[in-house]
Amino acid sequence: MNCQKFESVVSELARGQMMAAELRGEALAHSDACDDCAMRLRDEQMLTRGLHSLAADMESLEAPAMIEANVLMAFRARQSVVPAPVVRRHSAYWVAAIAAMLLIAISVFVFRWSNRPVEDNRQATRQEEPQQKPQPVVEPQLAQDSTVPDDEVLPQRPKPRRIHPASLRRPASAQVANHVTNEIATDFIPLSYMNAASLQDGGQIVRVQLPRSALANFGFPVNMDRYNEKVKADVLFGVDGTARAIRFVQ
Amino acid sequence: MNLKNDLSDTELLRSMLAGDDEALTLLYRRRQAGVYRFALQMSGSKSIAEDVTQEVFLFLMREGNVFDPARGSVSAFLFGVARNYVLRRLRVEHLLAPLNDDSDDDVPLLQSGTDLCPLEDLTRAETIESVRKAVLSLPAKYREVVVLCELQDVSYGETAEILGCAIGTVRSRLHRARALLLAKLRPVGEFEEASSATVKSARCFA
Numbered sequence: 300m301n302c303q304k305f306e307s308v309v310s311e312l313a314r315g316q317m318m319a320a321e322l323r324g325e326a327l328a329h330s331d332a333c334d335d336c337a338m339r340l341r342d343e344q345m346l347t348r349g350l351h352s353l354a355a356d357m358e359s360l361e362a363p364a365m366i367e368a369n370v371l372m373a374f375r376a377r378q379s380v381v382p383a384p385v386v387r388r389h390s391a392y393w394v395a396a397i398a399a400m401l402l403i404a405i406s407v408f409v410f411r412w413s414n415r416p417v418e419d420n421r422q423a424t425r426q427e428e429p430q431q432k433p434q435p436v437v438e439p440q441l442a443q444d445s446t447v448p449d450d451e452v453l454p455q456r457p458k459p460r461r462i463h464p465a466s467l468r469r470p471a472s473a474q475v476a477n478h479v480t481n482e483i484a485t486d487f488i489p490l491s492y493m494n495a496a497s498l499q500d501g502g503q504i505v506r507v508q509l510p511r512s513a514l515a516n517f518g519f520p521v522n523m524d525r526y527n528e529k530v531k532a533d534v535l536f537g538v539d540g541t542a543r544a545i546r547f548v549q
Numbered sequence: 550m551n552l553k554n555d556l557s558d559t560e561l562l563r564s565m566l567a568g569d570d571e572a573l574t575l576l577y578r579r580r581q582a583g584v585y586r587f588a589l590q591m592s593g594s595k596s597i598a599e600d601v602t603q604e605v606f607l608f609l610m611r612e613g614n615v616f617d618p619a620r621g622s623v624s625a626f627l628f629g630v631a632r633n634y635v636l637r638r639l640r641v642e643h644l645l646a647p648l649n650d651d652s653d654d655d656v657p658l659l660q661s662g663t664d665l666c667p668l669e670d671l672t673r674a675e676t677i678e679s680v681r682k683a684v685l686s687l688p689a690k691y692r693e694v695v696v697l698c699e700l701q702d703v704s705y706g707e708t709a710e711i712l713g714c715a716i717g718t719v720r721s722r723l724h725r726a727r728a729l730l731l732a733k734l735r736p737v738g739e740f741e742e743a744s745s746a747t748v749k750s751a752r753c754f755a
Contacts, residue, residue: 307724310723342731343731349676349677350684350695352673353681353684354701357586357590358586360582360585360586362581362582362585362599362602366581366599371573371574374570377611378568
């Protein structure tokens with residue numbers, strides 16, 4: 300063994316680490332022969348003893364009891380706070396998602412339900428608009444009877460519909476249309492001095508009451524027993540203020 | 550408690566993570582002294598050692614599930630965590646430079662050697678203090694090897710796991726650290742005498 304090889308193993312030798320017996324013997328033999336390496340080994344052994352003394356002196360040291368109390372307190376606090384936070388978070392998301400879906404479904408339902416009467420009203424308005432054939436058509440049921448407005452001869456009354464509050468905010472024309480749907484009316488009959496084309500110009504409808512005898516003027520049969528009673532009629536006035544058509548209403 | 554005394558560190562850790570505070574108590578009492586001494590020998594400060602010990606076990610209860618038994622022991626895991634906390638504290642407090650002699654927080658000289666005569670006791674205490682200061686003055690990467698291998702008596706293999714390096718690196722660092730320590734202690738002139746005194750004192754009462 301030479302000094303360089305001795306230097307590589309001197310720490311292990313001084314620390315008493317496990318090493319091959321042959322290597323250990325060679326190193327010790329070299330230190331006996333070489334003064335420098337002997338001194339080097341002596342220094343290393345003294346350092347080892349110094350470090351062992353330091354370790355032995357500090358062996359009894361440990362953390363203060365306060366640290367253990369703090370750690371235990373933190374542990375118990377953590378255990379009391381932690382219970383299944385992940386599950387709660389997920390359940391909250393699910394509840395929020397279901398609530399949102401319910402809200403959307405209810406909104407869609409309400410929107411569609413509120414639009415239904417509007418569609419019906421529009422259809423009714425279209426029916427009463429004068430672009431339809433302005434012929435004095437009387438429904439067959441009415442023609443068979445002697446008195447048009449009589450209850451007993453009226454066709455089956457349509458079911459009254461609930462008026463949605465939203466429809467109350469609609470313009471007056473729409474309210475008239477709703478009113479019309481609850482009534483039975485003849486088609487508009489052009490007055491004698493107007494032609495059918497002039498009815499398409501539009502105008503304003505005015506509700507009036509006429510003597511039942513007025514029915515006879517338009518070719519409707521009149522029940523003489525109820526001759527004195529009044530009948531309702533809608534008169535269509537044109538933009539120039541002249542009466543253009545009339546229909547009878549019950 | 551008696552039954553749990555027989556459990557390994559890994560089993561205690563598992564129980565602790567399941568919410569067993571008794572397991573934490575046992576594990577703490579089993580490992581706190583080593584962690585505390587390591588932090589104290591690395592930093593030379595009692596307050597840092599106490600803080601680090603507490604932080605290590607708080608970390609264990611928070612992140613204990615990252616421990617992998619296949620990679621090493623619980624003890625090595627705790628030393629590794631303690632090392633990181635110590636180095637962080639030292640970095641913050643700029644204590645990596647050589648320590649001042651008059652620090653109030655320094656570890657006091659230990660009251661040992663009760664069987665020695667006062668002069669020898671004083672000499673031995675001075676020797677220990679010299680070695681302690683020499684260790685604290687080492688660069689961190691050498692100091693941690695000396696603390697683990699020489700003062701904590703941790704094997705090379707476990708030290709390599711703690712430091713995250715090869716065993717050969719541990720060996721070479723320790724060799725270099727010992728050379729640095731000798732260089733620091735030799736000029737004082739008292740190291741050799743004190744060490745001899747320790748040996749002589751042992752002979753005195755043999």
